[in-house]
Amino acid sequence: MSTTIVDAAFRSRLTQVIHSFGSVVSLATAVGVSDNAIYKWLSGRGQPSVANLVALARAGRVSVEWLATGAEAAQSAQAITRSVEHGDFIFMPRSRIRFSSGREGILRSEQVVDSIAFRAEWVKRTLNAEPRDLILIEVVGDSMAPTVKDSDLILANLAEPRFRQDGIYLLRHDGGLAVKRIQRRPDGKLLVRSDNPKYEAMVVPNVKIIGRVIWIGGRV
Structure with missing residues (x-):
């Protein structure tokens, strides 16, 4: 070398x-x-x-x-989004995903805004996840509304980088990241869709999953 x-x-x-x-x-x-x-x-x-x-x-x-x-500088952001556990709490860096105009939730830039505290016991028992495997993201956009609205927070489990069941996933798509719902069709193919009906669903042969969304938080 x-x-x-x-x-x-x-x-x-x-x-x-x-x-x-x-x-x-x-x-x-x-x-x-x-x-x-x-x-x-x-x-x-x-x-x-x-x-x-x-x-x-x-x-x-x-x-x-x-x-x-x-x-691949865009991927380096993953290195600074790891949580820090201190006492009874886990401090999770909050990253903001920004969407380019005309796209359906594609990551074009990421910014670590601040950190949010979660109880360690709640994360491990209720979410059944290890804090080191989670990434906290503030979503900007409406492609997954009303399930995930603009400015909502999501926790994605990076330890689940493959499809196992119908649900919402963090994907690598078109050179960026996207939050989408994935469902298996009767013919075995995977349907990637937005919950907002104004966006069309896609049948994608190879879905590059980063992690599964296991928690959503936001305003009522």
């Missing part, structure tokens, strides 16, 4: 992944290396092997390409 992997830009991306875990020790444990190894990478005195680079990317929920080269 080229020694350019330890340049300043790489160290900056590695720092983002570390921040998502809260500490070097936590990241080292997830990757399976010593904390000294990560400190060496941060200082530029060493470089991760291919295997460790892949492990870093998986732990940070980013692509290997982005971590190594900075490409």
Whole structure:
């Protein structure tokens, strides 16, 4: 691997992944290396092997390409949306999905706005999910109204990246992200549709699922 992997830009991306875990020790444990190894990478005195680079990317929920080269910058946002657990509460960064005009809920930019606290016991028992697997998003748009309205919040479980049952999912579509309902038709094909009837449903042969939406919150 080229020694350019330890340049300043790489160290900056590695720092983002570390921040998502809260500490070097936590990241080292997830990757399976010593904390000294990560400190060496941060200082530029060493470089991760291919295997460790892949492990870093998986732990940070980013692509290997982005971590190594900075490409696919849109995916890097996943590295900074990890929750932080403190005492009885989980502080979940709130990301805002903005929609380009004329599109049906496609992500064009993402901004971390603030953090919202959830009770850890409620997340684990009621939602039956691990906080580290969740992403909190403020939806901007009407494609899923009235189920998910403009400015509503959703929690998506990234540990469910495949279709298992009819429901609402976070998808990668047309170079961005979309929140859509997926249903299995009698012929076995998957129907991707918006709850807002003004948007047409689509039969998609290969649905790229990021996670399943397990909670919706908003104004009555």
